[in-house]
Amino acid sequence: MSRLLHGIGVGTGSATGPVARMAPAPALPAPRPVTDPAAEAAAVREALRAVADDLDERAARATGPGAEVLSAQAVMAADPVLADRAAALAARGTDGAHALAEAFDGFRAALAGAGGYFAERTADLDDLRDRAVARLLGLPVPGLPDPGHPYVLVAEDLAPADTALLDPERVLALVTVRGGPTSHTAILAKALGLPAVVGCADAARLENGRAVLVHGADGVVEPDPGPDAVARAADAERRRRERLAGFRGPGRTADGHPVPLLVNLGAPHELAGAAAADAEGVGLFRTEFLFLDRTQAPDLAEQAAAYRQVFSAFAGRRVVVRTLDAGADKPLPFATRPDEENPALGVRGLRTAARDPQLLDTQLAAIAAAAEGGAAQVWVMAPMVSTPQEAAAFTARARAHGLPVAGAMIEVPAAALRADRLAEVCDFFSIGTNDLAQYTFAADRTLGPLAGLLDPWQPALLSLIATAARAAAGRGRPAGVCGEAAADPALALVLVGLGITSLSAAPAALPGVRAALAGHTLAECRELAELALLADDADDARRTVRSRLGEG
Known part of the structure; x- marks a missing residue:
């Protein structure tokens, strides 16, 4: 085993502790004859x-x-x-x-x-x-270990049944052999603020009880760290936490350039924590939770009640609502067809409105009804916009329902390349980096072997983001990022340097992003953005930027 193990860093900070492996799956015995x-x-x-x-x-x-x-x-x-x-x-x-x-x-x-x-x-x-x-x-059921002390959890992968009961007071860090930047483990690590490395093939050889040092930001696992390495990491983690605790309030750069920091929200159980976070609103309110696992769409009254609850919790703050993003990985019997040969490239997002206009009209009417009284500043945006014509039609439709601020998600390369035309008919952009990366690199975001192509530091992806941000600025429109890229403090600086005007991420990620912004001027962010754009690949971009920041 090499001295350092490498994977995909998806958490924050660092942690050290003894390995505790998931209980193994039972081996399937040889076939046996059945007498009864x-x-x-x-x-x-x-x-x-x-x-x-x-x-x-x-x-x-x-x-x-x-x-x-x-x-x-x-x-x-x-x-x-x-x-x-x-x-x-x-x-x-x-x-x-x-x-x-x-x-x-x-x-x-x-x-x-x-x-x-x-x-x-x-x-x-x-x-x-x-x-x-x-x-x-009659064998032990696979599951989380319980060694009687805090540990670094190492597993082939984590299933929801285990992670749902994971105790962050006992689990110091996560390391998995499989998984990518959008896997269940990655999302969990970000939500809990745990250091984590996924897609680390050599982790399969880590034994129970072996000490490891996990660097979440770098995607590095160090077996058998020496006392000096542990002390340095512990000191750096202590200073990181102390530094983050000192930053509160609106996001802004060191020279006062405002960068609103918002939260992503996707299910009712997330509402209390999101509303209590030190955030300026919601940058991405996913509405699919109302539509999933149903045979027919919720009616106007049910939708309005759910939206009103969110708007009330964020009274006085911005809430950006994404209309239904059905299709591809979220098929719905009343909105999509089960026989599409390639659903990721099929009728999804805004395209479903062409098949069933009433579905979108009912949702827009419900959002408008819930927004009455002005508890929150409600913006509405459409997913999977590809052309200026689609953007114009959606904006007109939203305004006809009494929603004055309407925008488009930039998730398709065609939309980024024609962002100047989209900016003429939209009030704002929200860039979904996860899907934009998937479509830019023709790489399924669920496949671990392709995780490197989906790295948000990829210069080609950053170039598309810059194109969209410049087009928005030319028309005086805001352009935010609501994908996983917004959760990386170093990359957040690059995004601001590219012209991004707001960042939306999980609540646990915001303190690090806020502190990073406060420590650098807008001019420095632009310099970092230029370095990232000139890099050869994602690793080069990340390494170059972090070296300039004194992190590498």
């Missing part, structure tokens, strides 16, 4: 029922997002179609463990083939399969 197929089928059903019951019990003990994740997992385990398929295999003579594995593998292949969000959920099925097989065989 009916009993075998009953055992298969009982194993699935036990897993579902266990997850339901854990959901009852959890709160907030943990409870919701566990409940969703329990529903998957209790799926009667899954149970029927596994039991049918057992009834035909397949032993229970292999019947379960084959049934889950069939479901897994279907999800992987769907791509996007569904492909990311294959880890959930793998986890449920392993739990069910362990139950059937």
Whole structure:
């Protein structure tokens, strides 16, 4: 094993501690003859029922997002179609463990083939399969370790059923063999403010109890760190936390240039924490939570009530609402078709309005109704805008419903390249770096091997962001970033130097971004942006900028 292990850094700060590995998945035994197929089928059903019951019990003990994740997992385990398929295999003579594995593998292949969000959920099925097989065989169920002391959690990958109950007081850092910058583990690490490295292949060889030093920002894991390295990292982490605690209030550069810092919001359980954060509003309010897992769209009254709750929580502050982003990784039976061969390039986002105009009109009417009284400064934007004509039509539609501030998300290279024309008909831009990277590099954002192409430091991506920001500035329009790029303090400086006027990220990321801005002038941000644009690749851009900042 090399001295330093490298992966993708997705958390903040650093932490050191002993490794504790996830309990391994049970090995599938050799096939065995079945003498009582009916009993075998009953055992298969009982194993699935036990897993579902266990997850339901854990959901009852959890709160907030943990409870919701566990409940969703329990529903998957209790799926009667899954149970029927596994039991049918057992009834035909397949032993229970292999019947379960084959049934889950069939479901897994279907999800992987769907791509996007569904492909990311294959880890959930793998986890449920392993739990069910362990139950059937009478083996320990895979899950989080409990060594009796704080530890660095090392795993092949993390399933929602485990991460939902992860205790940040016990888990010092996260390291996974698989995963990318938008994986479940990456999102969790950012939300909890934990140092994390994902996509670290050599982590598979780290033994229990071995001391490691995890550098979240750099994506580096240092096995067996010496006392001096641990002391330096601890001192740097202490100084980082002290420095961040000293910055409050609106985001601005050292010379007073304002850069509003906003939060991303995507589910009801996030509202309390987001509203309490030291933020100037919501830069991305994802509305899909109202539409998912339903056979028909929510009506105007239900939508208005949900939006009004958010607007009231952010009274006096900006709330940027993204209209329904259905399609691709979020198919909906009432908005999209299941037979699209390539849904990521199909009818998604604003394009669904061409198929069902009433869906968008009802949502805009609900947003307008909830905004009455002016509790919050409500802006509305459309996802997946590709042409100036689409932007103009959306803006006109929003204003017809009484919503005076309407904009477009820049997620498609065509929109960035024609941003000057879009700026003529939009009131603002919001740049979604995750999708913009995916479409710029023709790289599926769920595939770990392509994570390097999706790195937000890629100069080609930064060039498109600069193009859109310049076009917005030319028309006096604001242009924000609401993708994962906004959570990186060093990259935030580059984005401001490119002309970005606001940044929206998870609440835990804002203190670091605020402190970085306060320590540098606008001119320095522009200098850093030029360095990043001239770099050969993402690693070169990151290394060059951080070296100039004294971090490398």
